[in-house]
Amino acid sequence: MSVTNPESEHGQSRLWTFHGGLHLPDEKALSNDQPIEPLRLPPLLVIPLRQHIGAPARPGVRVGDQVRKGQVIGTADGYVSAAVHASSSGTVIAIEERRIPHPSGLPAPCVVIATDGQDAWAPLPAPLTDYPHLDPALLRERVHWAGVVGLGGGAFPTSVKLRSERHIETLIINGAECEPYITCDDRLMRERSVQVLEGARIIRTLLGAERVLIGIEDNKPAAIAALSAALTQSGPDPHIRIIPVPTRYPSGGERQLIRILTGREVPTRGLPAQIGVACQNVATTAAVADAVLLGRPLITRVVTVTGRAVARLGNLAVPIGTPLSHLVAHCGGFRETPRRLLCGGPMMGFALSDLEIPITKAFNCLLALTAAEAPDPGPALACIRCGRCAEVCPVRLLPQQLYWHARAKAFDRAQGYNLFDCIECGCCAQVCPSHIPLVQYYRFAKNAIWAHEEERRKADQARARHQARQARLERLEQERQSKLRKKREILDDTTAATVPGQVADGDLDARRALIEAAKQRAAAKKAAAQSRIEPVDLG
Incomplete structure (x- = not known):
């Protein structure tokens, strides 16, 4: 309709x-019955230079620099990029790779700031x-x-x-x-x-x-x-x-x-x-x-801390770059060891490996689930083709077909079933009676396709650079040969002019003979001149 x-x-x-x-x-x-509570400053802020889709920010500070709250410490690098600012005042003690909240678990460049407790603002632009x-x-x-x-x-x-x-x-x-x-x-x-x-x-x-x-x-x-x-x-x-x-x-x-x-x-x-x-x-x-x-930059984000494994739940206004351990300590720690520790909700969130990972702009929830809240579903069983996954898919995809092709690494076929339309909501995995982690297969397929596209892009760039180099070398060789031809033509014209009437037009052998004779005469004159040089008595 x-x-x-x-x-x-x-x-x-x-x-x-x-x-x-x-x-x-x-x-x-x-967690929604308590007002937003400001979080006290941590001793260290770990601020990733990549907190957004697109190119990471370029560091704009050096180790040892004093920074203030709201100061740009990473400038946007390109059209699809975003600036990064200091969340508080302090000293830059490192610019290094550290783990950030991301499904891959891979590290990324971060600016580490030792806060000074003053929380002093940098000069800000005028309000508009x-x-x-x-x-x-x-x-x-x-x-x-x-x-x-x-x-x-x-x-x-x-x-x-x-x-x-x-x-x-x-x-x-x-x-x-x-x-x-x-x-x-x-x-x-x-x-x-x-x-x-x-x-x-x-x-x-x-x-x-x-x-x-x-x-x-x-x-x-x-x-x-x-x-x-x-x-x-x-x-x-x-x-x-x-x-x-x-x-x-x-x-x-x-x-x-x-x-x-x-x-x-x-x-x-x-x-x-x-x-x-x-x-x-x-x-x-x-x-x-x-x-x-x-005139204020994005340096704070509201984060929900929830799940029955946490002692005190609520919503906190958190300076970006704050380690998760600081949030957990502020909330009284864990009542029990979490069965699952997630960034985000239970449907679309991803697992966190440790509590030293920092809060980023996209981090909206720290979810600590107990064993009762997140029971072990057991091992995945074979797909019984019940079709329930297709019934609940909000994008009208065929999750079963995507699963088969992703599992078989038939990524072209998966794309034929509109793999990238999947929003990874988790509805299909939630209703799967075989407990197949369907979204994980879709993420795997997407990442594999993105990696292949990146490799192909790099290969295309390398090929283009090689072809440009070959074209440049060919052009230089052609220019060199052209210069040599011009020199030969000038020399031939000069020789013909000094001996008029002796060479017919187009008689290449005669021209070469005249050139050789001229060379012999020059060599003879040089030898005669050297023989006339008298020795000098140096005594």
Whole structure:
């Protein structure tokens, strides 16, 4: 069904549904009853230079440098990149590779800062409060400087998403937060509703969107009420609407929320801009407001600490670069050894190997599950072709076929089944009676394809460099041969001019004989001159 109007004929919000999905125990009551608490500064900050999709930032400081809070310590390297700032004041004691929160578990370059406890700010740029009348390029540059990235999990540089060559009709602000256990966006909408709305207005101005739809799952009544009250207090705004959506996982997926609110489908391998839609997370909009209205970079993120293995649960405002061990200590440690320790929620999160990994911009939840919360499913069994995975897939894929091709490393065939449309929501693995870790196979296939593409790109670059070198050498050889030919022609013309009438045109042998005779005469003259030199008496 192709629908463009998100309202019914009576002016009420009309919602659509998406294929598949699950109703899961949300477990949000564990952590959403406490206000956001600022976390005290750790003695060390480990700030990765790669906290976003795209090229990592280039270090802009050296070991021994004194830095201040908000100072740029890593400059964006390229169009798809983001700046990195110091989260507090102190001294740079190392620039080295350390482990960061990533499914691969691989290390990345980090700037290590020993904090001085003063938390002194660096000079910040002036606020741009009159943003509706400013050049959009200036606003985008401010967001670029602030290092704002998508805080819903994608971590794509926001300044890039704020440039669209297509007309954007609808801006969707994603406040669904559908993943179980996670409540950081819920608390943010309750406590910083004004910033969320101001950020939405700034982004709408930049994109020229006609309307803003803020979608929030209906299991967050306090957040809906807070945003509604803030919208009423700020005065009538016909461009912004707050829309509760049914609680159903994964309604917070970008494509799923677009479908729910507009009835439109993002094309396979396409982008929301192709259907006139842009989507931003509520935390991202608040960060945009901070950058534009306060001149502050993204150096803090709200993190949910939850799971029944943690002694004290809640949401913390954490300086980026804070080691996880500092969070756990602040929350009283563990009640028991966690069965699973995850970055993110139980559906889309990934395992953490240790607690010295730092908080990054994309880190939204530290989840410590007990054995009761995460029982051992046992070994994976053979697929029985029940088809339940296809029934719950929100993207209408065929997970069983993707599994077979990924397992057989038939990556071309997996791509034929739209592997890269998979959002890795985990619905298929959740309902699989054989307990097959389906998402792990899809991630393996994607990473293998990306690695192959990277190798092919490097091989193409090496081939291009080799071909360019060969072409250069051939060109130099041709130039050398051309110069030699010109010299021979000049010498032949000179010889012919000194002995006129003796050489017929085109008589090459006669020309060569004349040249040889000239050489012999020159050698004879040289020998005669040397024989006339008298010895000098040096006594």
